[in-house]
Amino acid sequence: MHRGGAPRIRFERRLEQPRWLSIASPFILVAAALAVGAALLALVGAAPLVVYGRMAEIAFGSAYGWSDTTIKATPLILAGLGVSIAFKMRLWNIGAEGQLFIGAWCATGVALFLMPKDTPQALMLLAMGLAGFIGGAFWGFIPGVLKAKLNINEIITTLMLTYVAFQWNNFFVYGPWSQRGFGLTEQFPKSAWMPRFTDFGKIFPAFQGMTAHFGILLAVILAVFLWFVWRRSKWGFGVKIIGDNPRAARYAGINLTRNIIVVMMLSGGLAGIAGMVEVSGVVHRLQERFSPGYGYTAIIIAWLAKLNPLAIILVSYLFGGLLVGGDAIQPAGIAGMLQGVILFVVVGGESMLQYRIRVER
């Protein structure tokens, strides 16, 4: 089409991806992301290799590092699974952070006010988990209904509701549930604490000092369960079809309206469980800002894992490590910046690998 003039660079879609490329691409992309991140770090005046080395050592260099990383990975896996459900149907639930807060709020209400303090631990945790799920699901239900009935853009509603959730949470931790006007509630009774590995230090000495909690087991179980749902169930197959081709799904007799609402509720519900697990397993109370943006990081994780539940576990550990390592270095915000870089490079790079670059004359 192009005649004469200067040579022009064209991107041409590869008809099929060579096998070596599909195996190598995740590694190429992560390496590229780290390189871009290093350049940015150097630009803001940090020594990239020192920063990376220090972060890796803090996060993965010792058993305690692994324990801390597990603590961060737990809510990330749960929230990541949550958003991945919505993404599978190409519903952009980016309000997991708000759903997480509402889930934590509901779980806190159950732990502090609904159940007596001497409730058996198992029952208490079950009730809190259920409350967290319901709270998050309700926060997903609102944008779900608006999307299904009025076709209102869920990107905007889920995010707006996140800001509403912050203020809702603030009202309670500074108001009716506040401990002396600070931005936190009183501590949960012991029965509402998620068991930690260190609690079993007497029986298994290796667990001593490991503050990671059993939420990780729940997260992994749910991930495996979701993997089976996508692989084996009719419902999971239906959701995938809606995501790939809504028109075909409608012809196949799949109820779009109901599925949009259900998927948004499940998506929010898992984020709500992430919030419950965090207050029950780590902070043991509700606070003004108990999440360093798990709900946002979950979006990156779900995408990088290509919505594969098992890959979400892996990627969550990577980002958990990033958070643990990032906490320990200055300036703060490096972890957040690297997250953005990684997502950007992977999103752009992934499409780039689908193309051949040709120079036309």
Place this chain on the structure above:
Amino acid sequence: MDLSFFVVLLAAGIRYGTGTLFATIGEIFAERAGVLNVGIEGMMLMGAVTAYGAAYYTGNPWLGLLVALIVGGVMALLHAFVTITLRADQVVSGLALTLLGAGLSAVIGAPLVEVRDAPQLPAFPIPGLAQIPILGPIFFDHNVIVYIGLLAAPIAWWYIYRTRPGMELRAIGEYPAAADVLGIAVIRQRYLYVIFGGMLAGLGGAALSLAITPLWVEGMTAGQGWIALGLVIFASWNPLRAALGAYLFGAIGRLPLDLQNLPLFLANPQLGYFARMLPYLFVILLMIISARGNMRRRIGAPAALGQPYVREERGA
């Protein structure tokens, strides 16, 4: 509540909504060209922090404004390359842009958080007009950046609806293949409008940090970039309606400050948290209203919004 309360509220609304307005108009241009950019929040934050930093280190707030324009444009260029040339998913790329901007602005801005005395853009009551009762304080007693915003909306409207390039812009968002046949350089124009949209988002951020809430704190946009995204839909991609929405949002965003002096709120300070939900609930309400209205009037998004244009393949 008397008249002066409303005058103060409307004036504050116009002032406070200016940053959002720039971002909204910018996004209208990008979306009119067929490219959704949900990275406004990140571009605004980067614009805010670089403008504040540049103003502080050089002593010249106008230079800060210029830097914000460039930074916003460069970030949008990234998005343009990833979505237009590489044809990656526009939503995901925009999300990455927001997360990148939020993180990077926090890193760059760390030394600026303590700074309170960076030079600001000047306030400029328009002589004569500012003294008119009621209209004067609402429209003519503001910071210069506010006037720029007041002018930007009608100019953008005129450009989109009354000029030839504006008509071409609408064409590439509605039916890029047809525009291509007419000899319009679809890809190049999309690049230009996405970059222009990013520049306006950067300008919106700079308006915040240099004039409206003159300081830098991490995450200071507090969702205004996302609100802009909602306002675009409420505005049906029309800059004049966008101004209406942005200024309304500004007034409601200001409301918590005014409400806290009312007796009811003085007695129950915790009600302030509910007042602070209002802007966000307001946007959801706007979305519901415009969803019903758009259904009735059959006004929708540009038809090719979100779809990459590939000449060889059958276009939208």
